[in-house]
Amino acid sequence: EAAVTQSPRNKVTVTGGNVTLSCRQTNSHNYMYWYRQDTGHGLRLIHYSYGAGNLQIGDVPDGYKATRTTQEDFFLLLELASPSQTSLYFCASSPGLGGKEQYFGPGTRLTVL
Amino acid sequence: GEQVEQLPSILRVQEGSSASINCSYEDSASNYFPWYKQEPGENPKLIIDIRSNMERKQIQELIVLLDKKAKRFSLHITDTQPGDSAMYFCAARLRSNYQLIWGSGTKLIIKP
Numbered sequence: 001e002a003a004v005t006q007s008p009r010n011k012v013t014v015t016g017g018n019v020t021l022s023c024r025q026t027n028s029h030n031y032m033y034w035y036r037q038d039t040g041h042g043l044r045l046i047h048y049s050y051g052a053g054n055l056q057i058g059d060v061p062d063g064y065k066a067t068r069t070t071q072e073d074f075f076l077l078l079e080l081a082s083p084s085q086t087s088l089y090f091c092a093s094s095p096g097l098g099g100k101e102q103y104f105g106p107g108t109r110l111t112v113l
Numbered sequence: 114g115e116q117v118e119q120l121p122s123i124l125r126v127q128e129g130s131s132a133s134i135n136c137s138y139e140d141s142a143s144n145y146f147p148w149y150k151q152e153p154g155e156n157p158k159l160i161i162d163i164r165s166n167m168e169r170k171q172i173q174e175l176i177v178l179l180d181k182k183a184k185r186f187s188l189h190i191t192d193t194q195p196g197d198s199a200m201y202f203c204a205a206r207l208r209s210n211y212q213l214i215w216g217s218g219t220k221l222i223i224k225p
Contacts, residue, residue: 042119042217043157044201059114090156097211101147104156 003027004105006091013109021108023091031094033102034058034066043090049074050097062086081112083099087103095106115139117205119216127168127224132190134201134219139184142208146179146186151218161188190221198223 003023013019025032033048045058049068063085070102078085088109092102119136125184128133135148147162163177163186165171172178176189190197203216 040122040217045212045215091134101159101162102157102213104158105154 004091004093004103006089006105006108008108009106010049010109012113014022015082016037017078017081017112019078019081019110020080021089021110022072023076023105024072024098025074025093025103025105026097027070027091027093027103028071029095029103030071031097033092033094034036034064034074034076035090035092036085037090037107038087046076065100078110081110083112086110086112115205115207115214116212117203117216118135119203119219121219122217123220123222125222125224128195129192130203132193132197132223134188134203134221135185136187136205136216137183137185138205140190140205140207140209140214141181141184143184143205145206146177147204148175148177148188149202149204151202152208153190153199157200157202193221193223195223195225197221208211 007022011079034046035043044060046055046064047058047066052070068074088107090107091105094102117138144165149157149159150160161172163173163179174191179186201219204213
């Protein structure tokens with residue numbers, strides 16, 4: 001089964017803080033995604049990538065940066081965290097875009113005080 | 114941008130009865146429609162999907178119907194069990210950029 005791991009699993013920071021969320025997949029998938037999940041909004045795509053060094057903007061990118069350093073590793077960066085970014089963050093990977101199954105990580109719960 | 118509307122947001126059904134979740138989409142060229150299940154405290158997992166060349170697909174107790182003219186698709190769970198209690202998300206793939214657009218989710222509660 002596809003394996004996607006995320007760290008940390010929980011994070012608390014203060015407004016203005018600097019946060020990096022990490023994601024690693026060991027499936028040799030080309031595509032990786034960062035989502036946030038909030039009640040009433042479902043899954044919203046922040047950024048995605050189709051390979052090392054590539055970054056594509058998703059639907060809710062404001063306040064977030066991302067970097068894909070290798071095929072396996074995709075990072076989400078919040079350089080000036082705000083309370084509105086308190087959310088559950090999921091990373092996912094897939095072999096192709098859209099029409100292929102996405103495999104999700106366990107999620108990171110971020111709280112910005 | 115493109116949206117997928119998912120209703121209801123909360124659905125309570127008696128164990129053993131059927132549950133139905135409905136989604137509608139805007140892009141008439143969308144051609145792939147997956148459904149994901151998210152159990153409490155877990156990550157979303159694909160449970161069934163349908164492509165635009167089909168109108169109906171069934172995997173055990175899960176049935177997906179697609180009405181391309183109406184731009185609607187639905188998930189039906191027959192003979193619901195306690196293990197079916199979860200969040201369910203629908204999605205539609207845009208033809209323009211192949212991105213998945215997600216519905217806002219349905220919390221299904223199976224009453225004993």
